[in-house]
Amino acid sequence: DLLIRHDNHFGLPHEDAIRRDFTINGLFYNLERGEVIDYVGGMPDLERGVVRTIGEPGVRFREDPVRILRAIKFSARLDMGIERSVCKAMIEHRAELHKAAKPRVLEEILRLIRGGAAHRSIFLALDLGVLEEILPSLAASLESSRELAEHVFGMLTIIDDLAAADELPSDAVLLAALFSGAYQLALESGDLSAADAVAEALTEANERLVLPRRLRDRVTTLLLIQRRLR
16 A cells, blocks of 8 residues: 555655656746756656656555546646556556545545636546546436536536636535536436435535535535526
């Protein structure tokens, strides 16, 4: 088990650089000289537009599985490709995400949606099987119906437009958009009341991400109100 549980050690710049996750995150800047210091090959990767780990990808993802979500975030937000061995390791070790602290996983998912590339981020997470590993019911809802998928990804596109205009909605709105398809699927697939359908759609998120109660209640209210408005 390579999982890092304590990581508060600091060293010299080159020592800290090689402990970072991706080469593009291992760059330093000398304020006096006005120059970039690159110990890990981050500048060539930045110029090539590729996300690459510092060191062997499988080891880095087993040390901290949340790095898998960070790779998706950087790729989507910066419109960069993911190096082939890194992509392969993300798929191979995606089950390691179950070892990560649940609040950290929730925060990274929110960052995927907040960062101005929610559509690309969630699509990439779905395509790589990462979303299925974290939230299998949510992934299944997006794959069950083209209409539901278009609805959810359409809202994620609107969220990206709002982020670009510096009008990003609250986290409750972001999650309500993400789980709206799962809610609709629960309504259509069983004899459930609207409240019960919301509870079913959010059950997995409550268990796997430990949604704060206040956030969960706001998401529930938003989903119920949207149905009433329609």
